[in-house]
Amino acid sequence: MTLLITVFAAIIFSVKWYNRQNDDMKLGSLCLMLWGASLMWLVDAIFEYAELKSEYFTPAAEDMLNDAFLGLSVVALALVIWLVRLLIADPKGTVRLALNKKDAA
Amino acid sequence: MACFIVSAAEAVVVSAVEKAEEKKESARVESGNEASEKVSIPFSRKLKWLRSLLSGGAVLLMFEHVWHGEVVPWFPFLTAMSDPADAAEMFHEMATVGVSMAVLVTFVWALMCKAADVVVKRAAQDDAKVNEA
Numbered sequence: 300m301t302l303l304i305t306v307f308a309a310i311i312f313s314v315k316w317y318n319r320q321n322d323d324m325k326l327g328s329l330c331l332m333l334w335g336a337s338l339m340w341l342v343d344a345i346f347e348y349a350e351l352k353s354e355y356f357t358p359a360a361e362d363m364l365n366d367a368f369l370g371l372s373v374v375a376l377a378l379v380i381w382l383v384r385l386l387i388a389d390p391k392g393t394v395r396l397a398l399n400k401k402d403a404a
Numbered sequence: 405m406a407c408f409i410v411s412a413a414e415a416v417v418v419s420a421v422e423k424a425e426e427k428k429e430s431a432r433v434e435s436g437n438e439a440s441e442k443v444s445i446p447f448s449r450k451l452k453w454l455r456s457l458l459s460g461g462a463v464l465l466m467f468e469h470v471w472h473g474e475v476v477p478w479f480p481f482l483t484a485m486s487d488p489a490d491a492a493e494m495f496h497e498m499a500t501v502g503v504s505m506a507v508l509v510t511f512v513w514a515l516m517c518k519a520a521d522v523v524v525k526r527a528a529q530d531d532a533k534v535n536e537a
Binding site: 340341373377 | 459467501508
């Protein structure tokens, strides 16, 4: 479930990156972060499948719910990291403008 | 247990190589040795992609380990380190799962670089054809 949620998030943001007008939103780093995690969880899933065989595809409802929460939390963390980096880089100068305005007031 | 450490370590090494490569590239540009006609993606930029894949993945995987209580904010940070049997299992997992993760990410990055080079070369060829016509 964690793998699936991360892969879907990576696909959605990759499509967003492809359709971008410019690089102001720095979506590339978010896509790479999510794809990196997806690949790593894919390896984890392969090893788990090798151990559990068909049982891997029939997880307990409680485990699935926990994994779903984890997947959503992972995507939320990735978005927070991306947002902080975006605000620090401030490619559009919006943060600088807002801070200067405050200073002037 | 701690499979993300292998990718994190690779990310640190890649980061150091990236910085060295950036210096080399800027020195080449300053000395004028860089072929101005050459159309390609700088190697330092490709290394940045690998660093982002590895470090981003490692951070998110570390979060998963925190979620499962395998990483804690106090020494020795990994709960498996408190018991020798668990530590041996952790090192085994790092050697198998961790190394496989790093290898797969690096392999996918290599494919990505190859594809990016093909796209850039094709675009340059198309531009040249338009200019000739």
